[in-house]
Amino acid sequence: MRTIWRAGGLLFGAALMVTGCTEENSPTTLRRSGGAAFDAAASLTSAVTDLAGDAAWNFNTGPGSAAKVPAYLDIVRAEVSQKGRTFTFTLDLAEIVPASPAPASGGLGVYDWFFELDTDPTTFPSGKDGVFPQNQALPVELFVAVEWDGTQFKGLLFDLRPLLSGEPMIITPVAFSIGGAEIQLSVAASALGDPSTFGWAAATCARHSHYASDGIQCLDRAPDAGFVTWPQ
Numbered sequence: 001m002r003t004i005w006r007a008g009g010l011l012f013g014a015a016l017m018v019t020g021c022t023e024e025n026s027p028t029t030l031r032r033s034g035g036a037a038f039d040a041a042a043s044l045t046s047a048v049t050d051l052a053g054d055a056a057w058n059f060n061t062g063p064g065s066a067a068k069v070p071a072y073l074d075i076v077r078a079e080v081s082q083k084g085r086t087f088t089f090t091l092d093l094a095e096i097v098p099a100s101p102a103p104a105s106g107g108l109g110v111y112d113w114f115f116e117l118d119t120d121p122t123t124f125p126s127g128k129d130g131v132f133p134q135n136q137a138l139p140v141e142l143f144v145a146v147e148w149d150g151t152q153f154k155g156l157l158f159d160l161r162p163l164l165s166g167e168p169m170i171i172t173p174v175a176f177s178i179g180g181a182e183i184q185l186s187v188a189a190s191a192l193g194d195p196s197t198f199g200w201a202a203a204t205c206a207r208h209s210h211y212a213s214d215g216i217q218c219l220d221r222a223p224d225a226g227f228v229t230w231p232q
């Protein structure tokens with residue numbers, strides 16, 4: 001597996017952050033350190049809940065639109081936790097994730113369950129070798145994703161920060177697990193730049209299998225708009 005994949009046209013779901021705000025989300029932040037900030041074994045966690053049944057192709061809101069999205073792409077809770085030198089990203093879905101999900105329709109052969117991270121509010125990585133079209137400047141520095149490509153699941157870290165200096169984004173494999181209706185990814189803090197705080201959101205999308213394709217349909221996001229702060 002190559003450690004750098006040129007992926008100029010890949011569209012991810014960060015555009016979702018411009019979608020309409022609703023009152024459906026209930027951001028919560030838990031601090032599990034027990035007040036012992038010096039305790040290396042403590043973890044810092046932030047989480048957000050999301051309605052079941054609200055996932056829809058490209059966020060359509062017409063009658064029956066939500067019924068077309070498999071419930072295993074419908075986010076009900078997302079959590080980011082750091083313990084020691086490792087970040088864990090946890091996504092709970094409305095239904096058990098099948099061992100072999102049916103392919104997405106319309107040639108959108110890849111499903112993505114992912115977290116988008118805004119680790120630097122002052123930078124908006126974009127470029128021809130990034131996730132988005134060059135003219136889209138989004139605040140996301142990193143994506144942490146589980147992909148289903150019709151054959152296998154993969155855990156991937158998309159690092160867009162090199163785009164800020166004209167270099168291609170870097171894609172590296174990361175550890176993940178799928179158990180029932182829960183997806184988890186584990187990423188070394190160093191791979192994220194050892195952030196002390198960042199904004200994040202979770203989302204699900206379908207897209208064409210080829211990275212160079214612009215075709216994408218996003219399905220659900222938590223929170224529906226904006227970012228959750230880690231930690232808080």
Ligand SMILES: [Ca+2]
Pocket residue numbers: 050051052053054055074075076220221
């Ligand atoms: Ca949902």
Ligand SMILES: [Ca+2]
Pocket residue numbers: 118119120121122123124125138139140141
């Ligand atoms: Ca940013």
